[in-house]
Amino acid sequence: MDARLRRVNKEILDCKNDRASNIQVDLIDNSPFHLKGSFNGPEGTPYEGGHFEVDIVIPDSYPFQPVKMKFITKVYHPNISSASGAICLDILKDAWSPVLTLKSTLISLQSLLCSPEPNDPQDAEVAKHYMTSRSSFEETARYWTMIYAGGPGKEGLKSGAKSGSKDEVAMAGLEKAHVDQFEALGFDRSKVIDVLRRMNYRGANVAKINDDRVVEELLK
């Protein structure tokens, strides 16, 4: 039997047998080379309680080349693209070793959620948010976990959020008062959210960015 197939089959079996680690690997479209991995958000992080799914593609030269992984579930994290789910992690690139398995790689992803590396970001905007205000970042990450990963959310976070409708302001990690302020000037709400997010209008930064600059950006 093909060494790659044998190895992947064994790895899938390993994950099935190991209930303790809570890592699951399932087939997508019946091929053992295109898989869906999933795990729970680590405890004590904004991702706690969420269930995260990862798209896994096994390349032809596996295990000598790294697996290709990206998040299916949207995640608010400095090293994960909030748009595409692409992951910035050394072992998925040059630090890959053939002894690493699907399970160990998924565990590494899990621990990536515990310890973001904002100095080597995949998503620069999220990283900026993380660096400016940790508490605001965590709140947003928790909100994303709740919306996308089925997390419990913070009690009394945003009243309307629980009902299933997404609160765009919270999604972008912004203050409702700020968005309202610029919306009152006659700008489109979604545009205000977009600009403020790009400018990292959060925490201590709010004092540094004067309103004129925001308006200038809005007018562009």
Place this chain on the structure above:
Amino acid sequence: MSSDYEYSDQEYYDEDDEQMFDEDGSASDMEIDAFPEDFKSKKGKQKSYEVPHEPLTQAQIEQFMAQDVENISGIFGVDVSIVDPLILILAKDRLIEKYMDNPTAVLVKAGLELPEKQTESSSRSRASQTGPRRSTRRQNSDQPRSGVSKIIERITPPVEDYGPFVCPICFDDTQTETMALACNHKFCSACWNAYITSKIRTEGEHWITCMAEDCSLVTPDKFIHFALKDDKATWERFQELLVRHFVSCNPNLKFCPYPSCTNAVSCPAASSKSVLTTIVPIVCCGASDSHKFCFGCTIDADHRPVICAVAKMWLQKCQDDSETANWIKSNTKECSKCQSTIEKNGGCNHMTCKKCKYEFCWVCMGPWSEHGTAWYSCNRYDDKSSIDARDAQSKSRASLERYLHYYNRWANHEQSAKLSVELYAKTEKKMEEMQITSELTWIEVQFMKKAVDEVFKCRMTLKWTYAMAYYLEKGNQKALFEDNQRYLENAVEELSELIESPFEPETIATLRQKVTDKTVYVQNRNEIMLEDTARGFQEGRWKWNVTVNGFDQAEEGEE
């Protein structure tokens, strides 16, 4: 220690250089048979505009590498196979220094030895090395022997006697053959083979570490050879990668930049950046006469006589300016107060500079305040203030004008050189026909080829002299430079005219005489141009009107 080694290196190059020049001389002898004797008078003597260099083929580079490996193994007293990766990671001289200082650190960095923590647990044979770092220095004499013993251990696949072995990569327990480096991370040889092949083939990597996670031990040549078994192609590719890396690490070596050319050139004279202010290291890789390139910079053509820094500046300027300069000249004017360039894209002649708010008249460039109520029509052309404004305008135009003067000539020579080669292609056809129809011999119709080659060469020189002249400071030296340039230019123009003149079988003899004479003259002029400029660089004669990299201090000191 290190300087000793380099010195012997130098000697090695020198010997070969002489040999090469002899070969070179005799080769060109044959080509120019049809020319007078004094043509080759300069043979043997090295010209000051030429830099000694040696073309190397792939095989020769490999020899070089082997020699370096041997040298280092001699100095370190370690086995040859251990040096291979060593030599590839660090510049030689520093390597020796560092090794003397702390052999363990170097070996760890080279991936030849495990960091001490791991050593303790995994390698039995290295028990003596587990002391604190300081003590290893005193144990220097032990180093060679332990190195050798380790090598043997590395390339001998340990035979697995006890229990069924399950390879942690392919999970196959039927494999009997396993291999491991000194770190004792065992994998089946099929996996090693696949891993190494994939590293070499798909990643183009010569630096192959152990497959285990976080293990930095590097697989030596012999191990790779052993693991690849009969896969000759991959082994050769690996060798090629090694050579590539070796060349890129060695400041004396450079690959020929021409497509699919595998030769390299050794040019120790141009190995440091600082000499590039005095020499122009144009080298030839030996594969073909046209494979000329500069050893000092990335311009892949002969840019003599001008040095790399100036040539680069000029090319950069041309790229930035040439396309737009003409447009600017014809479509814009400068504000007479702040000199910002202004394009008038409609409206009246009352201009207000966006930058300095100066108000002026577009037609006469004079201040608008003096125009009174004469809107839309300017009749104040001769007024003094307008004249002053136009003077200022023309001054800033002059610098652009000056640049265009040099640029046009620069570009013109390039264009002409190309055209003369095209023309020659036609002439050559005619010559061949003539060979068949008349009783002229092959050798008798070859003079054209030589002349065209010479024109091409001189036009390249001329082209770059314009770049140089643009940056030269005004003065006697520049005047002399431009004299030489003019003589060469005139001679080249005359020769190209001769080449283009129509020829018939009856007149060919006289034409041949004329062309040959002119070619010799042009060649001499080119020689003088190159010689004098090169000598000027060595004597520090040239002064620039801008700051040139590497010249900064010299310029300030003398001015």
